[in-house]
Amino acid sequence: MFDYTILDVAIGLIFTYLFFSLVCSAIKEWIAGILSLRSKMLAKGIKSLLQDKTGEGLAKDLYTHGLIEGISKKSQIPEKALIGKIGPSYIPKRTFAIALMDNLGMLLPQNSSEEHYKQVEGQLELINKADIHIKLKQCLISLVKEANGDITKLQKNIEIWFDEGMDRVSGWYKRQSQIILLIIGLFITVSMNIDTIYIAQTLYHSPAARVALVAQAQKVSGQNLPNKNIDELFSELKNSSLPFGWPQKDSLSELLNTINLTQILGWLLSTMAISMGSPFWFDVLNKFIRIRSTGITPAEKKKAAGQTSAT
Numbered sequence: 001m002f003d004y005t006i007l008d009v010a011i012g013l014i015f016t017y018l019f020f021s022l023v024c025s026a027i028k029e030w031i032a033g034i035l036s037l038r039s040k041m042l043a044k045g046i047k048s049l050l051q052d053k054t055g056e057g058l059a060k061d062l063y064t065h066g067l068i069e070g071i072s073k074k075s076q077i078p079e080k081a082l083i084g085k086i087g088p089s090y091i092p093k094r095t096f097a098i099a100l101m102d103n104l105g106m107l108l109p110q111n112s113s114e115e116h117y118k119q120v121e122g123q124l125e126l127i128n129k130a131d132i133h134i135k136l137k138q139c140l141i142s143l144v145k146e147a148n149g150d151i152t153k154l155q156k157n158i159e160i161w162f163d164e165g166m167d168r169v170s171g172w173y174k175r176q177s178q179i180i181l182l183i184i185g186l187f188i189t190v191s192m193n194i195d196t197i198y199i200a201q202t203l204y205h206s207p208a209a210r211v212a213l214v215a216q217a218q219k220v221s222g223q224n225l226p227n228k229n230i231d232e233l234f235s236e237l238k239n240s241s242l243p244f245g246w247p248q249k250d251s252l253s254e255l256l257n258t259i260n261l262t263q264i265l266g267w268l269l270s271t272m273a274i275s276m277g278s279p280f281w282f283d284v285l286n287k288f289i290r291i292r293s294t295g296i297t298p299a300e301k302k303k304a305a306g307q308t309s310a311t
Helices: 005-035 037-049 058-063 093-103 116-129 134-147 151-192 196-205 207-220 230-238 252-257 261-274 278-294 298-310
Strands: none
Touching: 005 037, 005 151, 005 196, 005 207, 005 261, 005 278, 037 058, 037 151, 058 093, 093 151, 116 134, 134 151, 151 261, 196 207, 196 261, 207 278
């Protein structure tokens, strides 16, 4: 008969990581909203893309353009917008392309009777006259030449260039978010004493705790990833069967004296696991629940029997 004990312990740990990952993500999103992290990262990406380190040149002109000012949080204040205080957290690629071309004087109707090389020359002249960084000029000149006088294709080229730049910004934001999640995860782990080693031992030696936690995990699996705010998560935390928390002690010194190397290792394991994010653990949980529902496979039974006979 298939022994579910180890599998149930693993499911309990995974569910614990999933739950606290959701808590960390909710706190991280709250912090990101308060500090305007997305807006700031976008502003950083725009300044990098336009080779405008100070944000006082073309980047400022772009942010104060009516199309982009209209999607900002409130009335635009240029010097604050590029810091990300009130600027948008997202700019559609079409909006960026049109605003940029308008600022450079290139948003003009195409003259179908004019030869392509003359249209290209006119566009290149506008770029060369613009007070922008030499590297940006090189970039835009290559996009103009590739479009070969086609204003629609030029806009499309700028949109693609913007998308590629925003992929890099997304990478920056993910790395920043990972660091924030790690810090939040460490704080929550220590403050709530989420010790992976202790949780695993508790679940292994307590059938009742395993059954309760697996039952909660099964309710979550097979559905969409839970999307709850901080208040909802902490409300569920009070009623959960998760084995965590500090023991009752008369003083802080007594509590600190209970800390040992095994517990610190358990905290580190929990912190690293929680910082991996809720989508990862939700996917892993679903896989483990499916394994539990099907039990051991015939191939595994045959393999196990072969190992037994060999010994």
